[in-house]
Every structure is written in C-alpha cells, then in structure tokens.
Amino acid sequence: MTGHEPIFYGAVTVGERGQVVIPQQAREAQGIKPGDKMLVLGGGFGGHGLVMIKAEAVSGLLARLSERVSALEKVFRMSAEHKEQEQKRDPDGDGDQDRGQGR
Numbered sequence: 001m002t003g004h005e006p007i008f009y010g011a012v013t014v015g016e017r018g019q020v021v022i023p024q025q026a027r028e029a030q031g032i033k034p035g036d037k038m039l040v041l042g043g044g045f046g047g048h049g050l051v052m053i054k055a056e057a058v059s060g061l062l063a064r065l066s067e068r069v070s071a072l073e074k075v076f077r078m079s080a081e082h083k084e085q086e087q088k089r090d091p092d093g094d095g096d097q098d099r100g101q102g103r
Contacts, residue, residue, distance in 0.1 A: 007026075009022075032054065036054055037054070038052045038053065038054060039052065039055050039058055
C-alpha cells in the first residue's frame, strides 16, 4: 500500500449513547490515544458516511497551509511591485523605455 488507500479496520456498533469504540488496530496504526481530540466530519458516501481525524493533524495542516499562503502572498506582492516598476519605465507598453516621449 502507498498510504493513500483506505484501510478497513473492522465494523463497530453505535451504542445507546451514540458512542463507538475505535478498533485497537486502527488506534495503534493512527497513534490515537485516550484523551486525543478527534474531529468528526460528515457528508461523504452520499450523506451516509463519517470521517474522523485527529484535531492536531488538522492544526498542523492549517499551519502548513498558512505558511504556503504567506509565501504566495509575498511572491504576488513582489510580482506586482515588479510590474509597477516596469510600467514606470515603459508607460506606453511599446517596449521602448522612452518614458512616453516622442521619437
């Protein structure tokens, strides 16, 4: 397996209070320990499925995404500044850096 395919860990039964027990093999494989916060997401499988993910994994993902967004913002700012400088050097956009003066 490449780590991207779903793994079937077993079936669980929902108790009267809505609780389920995560199979031991799944807890061990995913590093889930007592007290870990889990996020429960719905909407998959035609509205009949749930997905659980460790809250810390989402926090880490959001931190990495935030870093990447910041890097992209910096690149966009640099690109805009470069474009402004080019426009100041060649205001009529004809490739001549004549500052818009006649020939």
